[in-house]
Amino acid sequence: xxxxxxxxxxxxxxxxxxxxxxxxxxxxxxxxxxxxxxxxxxxxxxxxxxxxxxxxxxxxxxxxxxxxxxxxxxxxxxxxxxxxxxxxxxxxxxxxxxxxxxxxxxxxxxxxxxxxxxxxxxxxxxxxxxxxxxxxxxxxxxxxxxxxxxxxxxxxxxxxxxxxxxxxxxxxxxxxxxxxxxxxxxxxxxxxxxxxxxxxxxxxxxxxxxxxxxxxxxxxxxxxxxxxxxxxxxxxxxxxxxxxxxxxxxxxxxxxxxxxxxxxxxxxxxxxxxxxxxxxxxxxxxxxxxxxxxxxxxxxxxxxxxxxxxxxxxxxxxxxxxxxxxxxxxxxxxxxxxxxxxxxxxxxxxxxxxxxxxxxxxxxxxxxxxxxxxxxx
Numbered sequence: 001x002x003x004x005x006x007x008x009x010x011x012x013x014x015x016x017x018x019x020x021x022x023x024x025x026x027x028x029x030x031x032x033x034x035x036x037x038x039x040x041x042x043x044x045x046x047x048x049x050x051x052x053x054x055x056x057x058x059x060x061x062x063x064x065x066x067x068x069x070x071x072x073x074x075x076x077x078x079x080x081x082x083x084x085x086x087x088x089x090x091x092x093x094x095x096x097x098x099x100x101x102x103x104x105x106x107x108x109x110x111x112x113x114x115x116x117x118x119x120x121x122x123x124x125x126x127x128x129x130x131x132x133x134x135x136x137x138x139x140x141x142x143x144x145x146x147x148x149x150x151x152x153x154x155x156x157x158x159x160x161x162x163x164x165x166x167x168x169x170x171x172x173x174x175x176x177x178x179x180x181x182x183x184x185x186x187x188x189x190x191x192x193x194x195x196x197x198x199x200x201x202x203x204x205x206x207x208x209x210x211x212x213x214x215x216x217x218x219x220x221x222x223x224x225x226x227x228x229x230x231x232x233x234x235x236x237x238x239x240x241x242x243x244x245x246x247x248x249x250x251x252x253x254x255x256x257x258x259x260x261x262x263x264x265x266x267x268x269x270x271x272x273x274x275x276x277x278x279x280x281x282x283x284x285x286x287x288x289x290x291x292x293x294x295x296x297x298x299x300x301x302x303x304x305x306x307x308x309x310x311x312x313x314x315x316x317x318x319x320x321x322x323x324x325x326x327x328x329x330x331x332x333x334x335x336x337x338x339x340x341x342x343x344x345x346x347x348x349x350x351x352x353x354x355x356x357x358x359x360x361x362x363x364x365x366x367x368x369x370x371x372x373x374x375x376x377x
Contacts, residue, residue, distance in 0.1 A: 009211035019177040026169050030226040050152050051086040057148040133337050143254035153239025156257040157247050159231045163264040167324035173219050174275040175296035178212050180289035181280050205370040216276040270355040271323030277359040281366040321351050
């Protein structure tokens with residue numbers, strides 16, 4: 001009987017018109033964004049990028065690049081010709097260090113890696129890191145191979161960058177698809193009948209919760225595939241094992257692009273569970289699907305535009321743990337660490353534990369609220 005109810009709840013979620021539209025619309029929009037990003041980016045074919053494969057990123061390479069730069073309206077740009085499009089990924093890599101002006105004279109004055117170190121320490125000072133934190137990062141950065149060696153990595157690079165939009169998609173899908181999981185029965189005047197039935201309290205609550213988690217994880221997997229498949233077909237996934245610094249040169253973590261892709265996938269799936277749990281909790285409490293949707297959209301607006309100043313260290317540390325902050329890749333260059341039980345943790349290391357705790361708490365609180373709902377209220 002319980003299995004039959006679970007299947008029925010799944011059917012309601014998967015075949016609800018609004019949920020089908022939300023899921024299909026998200027997949028189509030992400031595929032469109034992939035195609036759009038390709039059309040807007042500077043053209044560099046796979047064959048052209050492979051010409052630099054194995055090259056050391058050093059002064060000799062910069063000397064080759066500088067002659068193909070030109071000034072337009074006070075800005076330095078790459079003049080695309082048939083023979084130099086392979087330099088595009090190199091310029092995209094060094095921009096975070098040099099700035100948009102591509103001032104190569106700074107390399108000749110202090111060197112690319114000294115300039116990178118200077119930029120990192122400027123961030124250390126801005127974020128007011130302790131000596132213990134700086135020592136932690138220096139130990140990690142010592143494991144990063146230098147000088148950097150360029151290898152083809154377009155597919156994993158673009159996929160990693162694309163994760164910065166996925167947190168917002170899964171939040172929207174949760175707001176649209178799960179806001180009525182518990183509120184719909186009240187709107188349809190079915191709550192009294194359900195609460196008087198044999199499985200009307202604890203069992204039905206858990207079944208609905210399990211169905212909601214199943215739906216959101218299915219949607220999350222489809223969203224990931226909407227990015228992985230196009231990028232794999234266009235670029236291939238060669239270069240997954242290359243160093244993260246080819247994508248995030250200011251990162252001090254001695255990890256590969258593939259490892260950070262794995263981290264992003266785990267964070268994204270746990271974020272889906274977190275958002276779904278909170279959405280269903282609000283659905284139980286408010287018994288109003290519209291109120292839940294509006295509340296989550298309000299949070300989304302705050303998430304997009306709110307910035308916590310560096311001087312508010314504790315508040316900023318908490319704010320940096322939200323899923324969208326990590327999925328937007330800022331977690332890879334966020335140097336502030338979390339101090340727990342005398343140990344230091346990166347935000348992406350602490351976030352999964354926190355998400356699981358919050359999701360479990362939301363489920364238990366929702367169960368308590370649901371079990372207290374009485375016929376006639």
